[in-house]
Amino acid sequence: xxxxxxxxxxxxxxxxxxxxxxxxxxxxxxxxxxxxxxxxxxxxxxxxxxxxxxxxxxxxxxxxxxxxxxxxxxxxxxxxxxxxxxxxxxxxxxxxxxxxxxxxxxxxxxxxxxxxxxxxxxxxxxxxxxxxxxxxxxxxxxxxxxxxxxxxxxxxxxxxxxxxxxxxxxxxxxxxxxxxxxxxxxxxxxxxxxxxxxxxxxxxxxxxxxxxxxxxxxxxxxxxxxxxxxxxxxxxxxxxxxxxxxxxxxxxxxxxxxxxxxxxxxxxxxxxxxxxxxxxxxxxxxxxxxxxxxxxxxxx
Amino acid sequence: xxxxxxxxxxxxxxxxxxxxxxxxxxxxxxxxxxxxxxxxxxxxxxxxxxxxxxxxxxxxxxxxxxxxxxxxxxxxxxxxxxxxxxxxxxxxxxxxxxxxxxxxxxxxxxxxxxxxxxxxxxxxxxxxxxxxxxxxxxxxxxxxxxxxxxxxxxxxxxxxxxxxxxxxxxxxxxxxxxxxxxxxxxxxxxxxxxxxxxxxxxxxxxxxxxxxxxxxxxxxxxxxxxxxxxxxxxxxxxxxxxxxxxxxxxxxxxxxxxxxxxxxxxxxxxxxxxxxxxxxxxxxxxxxxxxxxxxxxxxxxxxxxxxxxxxxxxxxxxxxxxxxxxxxx
Numbered sequence: 001x002x003x004x005x006x007x008x009x010x011x012x013x014x015x016x017x018x019x020x021x022x023x024x025x026x027x028x029x030x031x032x033x034x035x036x037x038x039x040x041x042x043x044x045x046x047x048x049x050x051x052x053x054x055x056x057x058x059x060x061x062x063x064x065x066x067x068x069x070x071x072x073x074x075x076x077x078x079x080x081x082x083x084x085x086x087x088x089x090x091x092x093x094x095x096x097x098x099x100x101x102x103x104x105x106x107x108x109x110x111x112x113x114x115x116x117x118x119x120x121x122x123x124x125x126x127x128x129x130x131x132x133x134x135x136x137x138x139x140x141x142x143x144x145x146x147x148x149x150x151x152x153x154x155x156x157x158x159x160x161x162x163x164x165x166x167x168x169x170x171x172x173x174x175x176x177x178x179x180x181x182x183x184x185x186x187x188x189x190x191x192x193x194x195x196x197x198x199x200x201x202x203x204x205x206x207x208x209x210x211x212x213x214x215x216x217x218x219x220x221x222x223x224x225x226x227x228x229x230x231x232x233x234x235x236x237x238x239x240x241x242x243x244x245x246x247x248x249x250x251x252x253x254x255x256x257x258x259x260x261x262x263x264x265x266x267x268x269x270x271x272x273x274x275x276x277x278x279x280x281x282x283x284x285x286x287x288x289x290x291x292x293x294x295x296x297x298x299x300x
Numbered sequence: 301x302x303x304x305x306x307x308x309x310x311x312x313x314x315x316x317x318x319x320x321x322x323x324x325x326x327x328x329x330x331x332x333x334x335x336x337x338x339x340x341x342x343x344x345x346x347x348x349x350x351x352x353x354x355x356x357x358x359x360x361x362x363x364x365x366x367x368x369x370x371x372x373x374x375x376x377x378x379x380x381x382x383x384x385x386x387x388x389x390x391x392x393x394x395x396x397x398x399x400x401x402x403x404x405x406x407x408x409x410x411x412x413x414x415x416x417x418x419x420x421x422x423x424x425x426x427x428x429x430x431x432x433x434x435x436x437x438x439x440x441x442x443x444x445x446x447x448x449x450x451x452x453x454x455x456x457x458x459x460x461x462x463x464x465x466x467x468x469x470x471x472x473x474x475x476x477x478x479x480x481x482x483x484x485x486x487x488x489x490x491x492x493x494x495x496x497x498x499x500x501x502x503x504x505x506x507x508x509x510x511x512x513x514x515x516x517x518x519x520x521x522x523x524x525x526x527x528x529x530x531x532x533x534x535x536x537x538x539x540x541x542x543x544x545x546x547x548x549x550x551x552x553x554x555x556x557x558x559x560x561x562x563x564x565x566x567x568x569x570x571x572x573x574x575x576x577x578x579x580x581x582x583x584x585x586x587x588x589x590x591x592x593x594x595x596x597x598x599x600x601x602x603x604x605x606x607x608x609x610x611x612x613x614x615x616x617x618x619x620x621x622x623x624x625x626x627x628x629x
Contacts, residue, residue: 044566060368073365078567079533083368083375118368124530127301127329128363134332135362156526159564163523164301178333199567 007141016070016147018193021055024299026239027270027286034191037183037236039154041227042243043200047264047292049080051243052152052197054297057089059148060114065097070147073119073136077129077156081120090114092295119146126157126175133182140190149186151196155229158201173230180232187236194236201228242267246289263300265289302328302361309356311349319343328357375400378540382430382499385423389416393571397500397542402532402568406547406559407575413546414440416575417504420544422449425466426459430499433541435470435481437508475509475524482531486538498541503532505546507560514562522564529568545569 019031032038040048056074061067074081094110119139123129140146157175165172183194227234246263268286290299303326306314323342325331331339331354340347381396390396397403397420405413418441421432434441446467450460472478485501510528513521536543548560557574559566 043563074368079530079537080570082570083372084379087372112369115368115372119365120368120371121363121365123363124534127327128361130329131332131358131362135358136365139365153567159519159522159526162519178329182333199564201564 009144015144015191015193016068018059018068018070018148021058021068022299024288025241025266025286026268027284030270030284032193032195032239034193035187036238037187037194037196038239038241039237040195040197040241040243041200046243046245047266047290047297048197048199048243049082049152050264050292050297051241051266051290052150052195053086053089055195056118056148056150057086057093057114057296060090060117061093061097062110062114065094065110067093067114068147069117071117071119071143071145072148072150073121073139073146075121075123075129075132075149075151077123077151078153079122079124080152087111087115088294089296096295117145119143126161126179129157130175130179130182133179133186137186140186140192146190147192149192149194151194153199154196154233155198155201158229176230177232180230180236184232184236198227198229239268239270242269263289263291304328304331309353309360311353311356316343316345319345328361332358380499380540380542382420382424382428382542384416384420385427386416386419389573392573397544398570399499399540399542400537401570402529402536402543402545404545404547404559404569404572405575406549406572408549408557408577411575411577413575414438414504417502417544417546418446418449420500421467421502422446422453422463424500426450426453426463428499429463429466430497431466431468433468433470433485433498433501435472435478435501435503437472437478437503438505439471439473440504441469441471473509475513475528478503478509479524479527479531482528482535486531486535498539500542500544501532501535503543503545505548507547510561510565511548525561525565529565533568547572549574 015034017034019033021031023031026032040051042048056072057067059068059070059072061069063069090111091107094107094114121132121136123132136149154176161175162172165174186192187194227237227240243264243266246265266288268288269283270285271283288299290297292298304312304317304320306312306317308328320326320331320339320343323339325334325339336350336354337347340350343350378399380399382399383390383396384393393403405416407413417434421434424430424432443464446464447460450463454460454463470481472481506528510521510525513524515521532543532545535541547565549557550560552558557576559572559574
């Protein structure tokens with residue numbers, strides 16, 4: 001396929017590296033390198049979306065407010081993007097930055113410029129996801145400042161695909177495999193970073209559920225945390241963030257004790273292939289906790 | 301999956317469709333994913349023509365990126381917060397039901413899920429003067445009950461009649477008719493069916509039609525469930541209506557209450573309110589409590605006029621993940 005000079009330039013020009021996107025999240029000094037995929041995994045109410053918004057707002061905010069000031073493409077497959085929440089997070093961070101240092105520009109203007117760095121795409125089926133990824137190639141070419149692609153969530157079409165594929169597993173996974181392959185190519189060509197959320201689809205029977213009134217033993221995170229999406233996708237993922245809610249004893253909550261903040265933990269597993277021996281993959285881990293406030297995620 | 305047909309875009313004629321099919325290219329995805337150069341040789345068409353076709357097909361079928369700033373502008377002008385007519389429930393929901401979002405009421409039998417739905421329908425039609433679509437999948441809705449609830453709010457029979465006319469009831473007892481109805485509403489009948497603007501779509505109950513399909517090794521049920529969720533979400537977003545659905549509850553092994561329909565559904569609603577029957581009161585009064593993510597406790601009282609009236613709200617903890625909405629002006 002032919003390539004114009006502008007395309008070549010957009011492809012070769014280094015995209016902003018997001019290695020320092022959140023130092024408290026990734027093990028060692030290694031954030032996601034250019035061209036790496038980060039998966040956020042967890043069941044409902046474990047802080048995936050909040051964490052995603054935290055990372056998103058860090059990318060969108062201007063340099064003066066401690067952001068990275070890069071363009072972001074947000075692929076919303078769940079129709080769950082809550083713009084109002086995102087804006088409130090951005091707003092509070094801008095305010096915090098403004099109080100510490102005098103920066104120019106009115107609130108509305110700065111917020112507007114933050115939001116204009118965001119591109120939102122809604123996808124309603126896995127074929128549309130595939131076509132849209134193809135379409136994004138031109139977007140990436142024309143916007144060299146795009147450094148991050150967010151997919152919320154990559155598992156949205158898991159059941160429809162399973163059903164459409166009939167009895168053959170290859171057929172069931174065909175669409176997502178194709179998406180993963182294409183994504184792999186985009187990552188190689190454009191050196192962008194990808195963050196994707198993945199919902200848990202199995203209930204953890206041994207552990208506490210989100211509604212259980214008396215939570216007892218902490219779960220052995222074996223079965224429910226096993227990746228279930230297709231192999232090509234699994235191979236792409238370099239960092240896996242496992243989100244969970246810290247257990248609180250709800251029974252004690254009824255007698256009006258002082259308010260406690262809900263804590264969330266995120267467990268990061270990074271597999272980076274060392275340059276010397278490319279075949280052996282070294283794995284490193286890190287756990288961190290955060291709580292959620294009006295201003296978004298706060299690490300502890 | 302979009303199958304290639306002639307005339308889908310300029311240059312795609314019957315001969316080319318046949319040639320492409322012979323080369324194993326049947327869908328738009330196939331065209332887009334294939335190597336155009338190689339394909340042009342195999343089908344003996346010009347590379348340029350095929351490249352143009354690919355570009356047009358891609359533009360037609362891919363989702364178009366929208367700037368976040370535009371999306372926010374649009375959202376500010378279109379989002380509405382619909383009061384449930386119940387001050388404590390409104391407080392719990394951060395001032396009401398939000399358009400563009402799915403709110404779920406879950407609770408065991410007799411916990412007042414349907415009564416809350418009726419209350420919302422009555423409030424929206426009587427006080428806010430907006431149309432409501434009420435999808436009844438259990439046969440639990442009776443007009444006399446709605447009228448009874450209206451009579452406690454208004455003494456004007458004309459007003460009551462008008463309000464009742466604004467509640468459009470669909471009785472659907474299986475998932476296929478539910479999907480049919482949702483798709484029809486989404487493809488434009490929503491505004492057509494009701495003269496006024498629709499602000500709320502209530503499905504009572506969504507679990508009644510979905511849960512019989514779940515279980516076993518079949519995936520069809522899960523797929524249909526996700527389709528219902530998708531239809532509700534896109535309708536809520538595109539038409540700016542608030543979707544209110546009800547769900548049953550199950551008990552986990554440890555004895556705790558958890559919402560029904562499993563983990564895959566649990567990601568769907570934006571906000572979930574857990575209704576619980578609390579104790580048995582005398583004289584037709586039963587205390588109820590609702591939990592919105594187990595962090596907030598709401599006590600409701602079902603008075604003998606039958607209107608659900610939460611009495612006390614105790615927000616024990618704020619900052620619930622993803623369920624809290626702030627910063628609105």
